[in-house]
Amino acid sequence: MTNETDQPADDIAAPTIDALIAERRKKRAALADAGIDPYPSRFDRTALAGELHQRHEGLEADIRTGEQVRLAGRVTAVRRHGKLSFATLADTSGSMQLLLQVAAMSDQAAAVLDSLDLGDWVGAEGEVITSRRGELSVDTTELWLLSKALRPLPDKWHGLTETDTRYRQREVDLLANPDSRKVFEIRFAAIAAMRRHMEAEHFVEVETPILQPQAGGAIARPFFTHANALDIDLSLRIAPELYLKRLVVGGFERVFEIARNFRNEGVSTRHSPEFTALEAYRAFGDVDDGMDLTEALVMAAAQASTGRTTFAAGESEIDLAGPWPRLQLLDMLEEKLGRRVHPTDPRNDLVAVCEAHGVTPLPTWGPGKLVFELYDQVLLPGLVDPVFVIGFPVEVSPLARHTADDPTMADRFELCIVGREFANGYSELNIPEEQAERFEVSSAAKAGGDAEAHPADQAFVRSLEYGLPPTAGIGIGIDRLIMLLAEVEAIRDVILFPMLRPEAAG
RNA sequence: GCGCCUCUAGCUCAAUGGCAGAGCAACGGACUCUUAAUCCGCAGGUUCUGGGUUCGAAUCCCAGGGGGCGCACCA
Numbered sequence: 001m002t003n004e005t006d007q008p009a010d011d012i013a014a015p016t017i018d019a020l021i022a023e024r025r026k027k028r029a030a031l032a033d034a035g036i037d038p039y040p041s042r043f044d045r046t047a048l049a050g051e052l053h054q055r056h057e058g059l060e061a062d063i064r065t066g067e068q069v070r071l072a073g074r075v076t077a078v079r080r081h082g083k084l085s086f087a088t089l090a091d092t093s094g095s096m097q098l099l100l101q102v103a104a105m106s107d108q109a110a111a112v113l114d115s116l117d118l119g120d121w122v123g124a125e126g127e128v129i130t131s132r133r134g135e136l137s138v139d140t141t142e143l144w145l146l147s148k149a150l151r152p153l154p155d156k157w158h159g160l161t162e163t164d165t166r167y168r169q170r171e172v173d174l175l176a177n178p179d180s181r182k183v184f185e186i187r188f189a190a191i192a193a194m195r196r197h198m199e200a201e202h203f204v205e206v207e208t209p210i211l212q213p214q215a216g217g218a219i220a221r222p223f224f225t226h227a228n229a230l231d232i233d234l235s236l237r238i239a240p241e242l243y244l245k246r247l248v249v250g251g252f253e254r255v256f257e258i259a260r261n262f263r264n265e266g267v268s269t270r271h272s273p274e275f276t277a278l279e280a281y282r283a284f285g286d287v288d289d290g291m292d293l294t295e296a297l298v299m300a301a302a303q304a305s306t307g308r309t310t311f312a313a314g315e316s317e318i319d320l321a322g323p324w325p326r327l328q329l330l331d332m333l334e335e336k337l338g339r340r341v342h343p344t345d346p347r348n349d350l351v352a353v354c355e356a357h358g359v360t361p362l363p364t365w366g367p368g369k370l371v372f373e374l375y376d377q378v379l380l381p382g383l384v385d386p387v388f389v390i391g392f393p394v395e396v397s398p399l400a401r402h403t404a405d406d407p408t409m410a411d412r413f414e415l416c417i418v419g420r421e422f423a424n425g426y427s428e429l430n431i432p433e434e435q436a437e438r439f440e441v442s443s444a445a446k447a448g449g450d451a452e453a454h455p456a457d458q459a460f461v462r463s464l465e466y467g468l469p470p471t472a473g474i475g476i477g478i479d480r481l482i483m484l485l486a487e488v489e490a491i492r493d494v495i496l497f498p499m500l501r502p503e504a505a506g
Numbered sequence: 507g508c509g510c511c512u513c514u515a516g517c518u519c520a521a522u523g524g525c526a527g528a529g530c531a532a533c534g535g536a537c538u539c540u541u542a543a544u545c546c547g548c549a550g551g552u553u554c555u556g557g558g559u560u561c562g563a564a565u566c567c568c569a570g571g572g573g574g575c576g577c578a579c580c581a
Contacts, residue, residue, distance in 0.1 A: 016550050017516050020532060062539095077541075084538035101538065118531070132539045155517040155530050157542050162513090164573045176517085220580070265580045266507090275581075421581065477581060490574095501572070 021150045027115035028148045034111055038145050043123040046070045050093030052128060053136060061134035064127060071096055071138060072123040072146060074175065077156060078116060085113060086137075089124060090175075097137040098124050109143035118156065119149030119175075167498050180493075183486040186305040187494055190485055191258065191478065193304030194278060194297050201293070203254040203280060208243035210236055210260070216457045217241030217399070220263040223273075236262035241399065241473065244281050245428060246463045248471055256280035258478065269490045270420065273499050276478040281428070285472030287411040290425035291388050294415055294474050295322050298422070298481065305485050312487050313418040316384050324386040326413070329375055332389060336379050343368040343393045343408040350374075364450045368395025368408065383416040392426075398438045398454045400426035415476075422481060425474030432464035 028038045047069035056065065073091030085100040102110050112122065125142040154160040154176040166173040166180065173180045198205065213232065215222035217239030225234050240259040247255045262274050278297070282289060302309060302320050309321040334340045341353055343366075350370040354361045357378045361370055371393050383389070392412040394402050400410035412426035429435050439456035446453035482494040492498040 016532085019550075020516060023532065079540050079543050080537085081540065081543075082537040084540080086540050086543085088541075097541075099539080103538085131541090133541080135539090135541070137539095152516045152531055157530065158518040161518070162573080164513090165517095167573090218581085261581090263580070266578075268577095268580085269575080271580060277581085424581085475581095480581075503572085 017151070020152050024117055024148060024150045024152075027117065028145075028150075031111060031115055031145060034108075036108055036111060036145065038148055040144060040146060043072050043144065043146055044070060045072045045123070048093040049073065049089065049091050049096035052096060053094060056128060056130075056136050059130050059134075059136065061130050062132050063130045064139075065129060067128040068125070069128055069138060070123060070125045071098075073121070074149075075116060075118060075120045075122055076153075078118065087113075087116070089122065097131070097135050098126075098140045098143075099129065099131060099137040100140050100143070104139065105141055105143065109141065112143045112145050115145075117149060117152075119151070119153040121146040121149070163492075164500075167492055167500055168503060170496050183482075183488060183493060184496065186486045187482045189305035190301035190482060193300045194476075195258070196304075197297055197300045198256050198280065201254065203256045203282070204252055206244070206247055206252065206255050206257055208237075208240045208247075208257060208259070210262075212237050214455055214457060215239075216455060216460065217243075218261075218263075219452050219454055221265055221451070223262050223264045238263055239277070239475070240279050241475070242457055242460045244279055245468060245471065245473070246460065248281050248283050249463045249466050249468050253283035253469070254281070267499070269492075270480065270483075272479065272491045272495055275491070275495075278476045278478055279474065281471050281473045283469045283471050286427040286470065287390070287413055287425065287472060290427075290472040290474045291326060291390075291413055291415075293472070294388075294413075294423045294425060294476060295324060297476060298415075301481060302485055311484055313484060314489075316418060318385065318418060318484065320386060320417075322386070324388055324415070326388040326390055329379075329389050329391045330371075330409075332379055333371070333374055336382075337374065341371055341374065343371055343395060364445070364452070366395050368393030372396040380416055380421065381419040384418055386415065386417045388413045388415055394438075397426065398442055399429055399435070401429045401431075402434075417484065420480060421477070422484070423474060423476040425472065428468065428471040428473050430464060430468035430471065432461055435464055436461045 031038050049071060052069065071089055071091065073089040075087050076090045076095065077088040079086040083102045087098040087100060088095050089098055100113055105113070116122070123144040123146050124138055124140045126138040126140040129137055129139045131137050154172065159177040160166055160173055174184070195205065211225065211227070211234045213234060215235035215238045218241070220238040222235035222238050225236065227234055237259070238261055240257050244255050244257060256278060258276060258278050260274055260276055264273065265271065267273060280293060282293065299320065299322060309319055311318045311320070330340065330342060337353060337357065339353070341350060345367060347367050347370070350367050351361050354370055354374060357374065359373050359377045361373070365373065375389070390413045391403065391409050394400070394408050394410045397410035397412045400412045403409040403411055410426060414421050415423035439454065439461065442453040443456040446455060479491050479494050483491060486494060488494060
């Protein structure tokens with residue numbers, strides 16, 4: 001990889017990028033010729049930039065601490081002043097200025113400095129000092145090249161703005177745009193906090209199949225693939241729900257999965273074909289326990305990742321501080337619509353209400369679906385502050401337990417913030433015959449051409465026949481939660497490598 | 507899928523029918539306290555691709571490609 005058979009520069013066909021890369025190869029070769037390994041196998045670091053800043057906060061200008069450190073990171077800026085230079089070294093914790101006086105450095109370090117380019121990984125050794133201007137620095141005596149950046153970095157001031165490139169070459173986005181890095185730090189911290197919370201609540205983290213004979217647990221168009229060994233077609237999971245409940249049947253009373261789900265549907269600012277959901281199931285709980293858990297998880301995520309409870313979302317300022325109101329859907333609809341609706345109302349009446357509020361009903365929609373669409377299209381967009389909406393029609397909740405005194409409504413909640421659904425949960429339906437019957441109805445509808453119907457899953461019904469205890473289940477849309485916490489508008493900004501068309505060849 | 511917008515140097519952007527330019531990065535030089543360092547010099551182009559209109563196209567038209575936004579479906 002490092003053999004340096006450098007052609008003369010004028011040999012290189014026009015495009016500038018090739019010339020820039022050739023220039024950097026040449027520098028790498030010069031170091032190698034001087035006996036310096038441009039790709040050392042390891043480096044012993046003794047300090048992090050962020051930790052040094054913390055430890056030496058408030059130090060006066062022009063101080064020598066006597067502390068010797070070895071730092072490693074990427075060079076993000078160099079300011080050369082003849083025999084004195086300054087460089088900025090960025091590591092995982094932050095950045096640190098290197099003060100580089102040729103007179104104080106070894107010959108090898110001077111050679112490395114001489115060939116240094118923005119983007120190079122280096123290791124530096126020296127004394128922690130403050131510069132005359134008071135900036136904490138490392139008065140460098142030794143400097144090692146750890147890996148050469150052959151390609152030039154984006155503009156140091158403007159960074160990388162082209163969205164296409166930011167998504168396709170996320171690594172460049174991350175190293176050039178601190179804001180982008182920050183978004184993902186929030187993501188990682190939030191997910192880690194939710195894991196910790198689940199562990200503290202004695203949930204076990206499990207993994208269920210992504211490749212499934214039949215995608216269930218939600219209503220969505222799946223991706224398909226094929227297993228050669230078994231010669232069968234498989235779907236990619238659209239939700240882990242059915243498998244997780246089977247684990248509760250099996251005696252794992254508290255399970256959760258941070259599940260990548262795949263839905264072969266539209267791509268938009270708020271929809272990605274692959275997205276992450278946290279699903280959790282807790283035996284002996286009901287929908288109220290599900291809301292408690294959801295609220296605790298979201299708060300834990302917000303606290304750990306940002307330390308705040310208020311977030312800007314579009315034009316609104318959202319305060320996540322709980323407890324969040326828990327309101328009945330049918331009551332909220334009554335207030336919004338000026339009349340009470342219910343899945344037992346005559347279908348024509350519900351159709352009329354829909355049309356009066358700009359909702360265009362489809363012929364396949366039953367009364368429950370009509371009520372749900374009133375929620376989704378009329379009520380939900382206006383729900384800005386966090387609110388648990390409780391009680392959804394059974395017709396659109398095929399896996400939820402029906403309400404004790406109303407067989408057409410289910411003990412189900414949705415968490416709504418800034419007009420979007422963030423979480424969903426319910427008391428799980430655990431009566432096998434009722435589940436089988438619901439599947440029968442929906443799979444008949446599916447066979448009749450209704451794409452929005454849950455397929456029957458006999459293995460799941462059979463598992464219910466072994467006994468699913470009363471169980472609370474929740475699902476939280478992680479990507480959307482991160483969008484809220486990181487205050488970004490596009491789901492692609494919170495997914496490291498979002499799905500894109502392949503780059504055109506050549 | 508439909509509509510609108512967008513694509514120019516490695517990066518960020520100008521040039522709106524008349525010589526394709528600037529800043530940063532690079533390259534050569536000066537510089538021992540800078541921090542978007544400064545100064546002098548030099549170089550860098552398939553203007554996304556293909557076709558068309560025109561004396562002349564980055565610019566106007568057509569087709570294609572990538573991306574973004576909006577709508578629809580969905581979470």
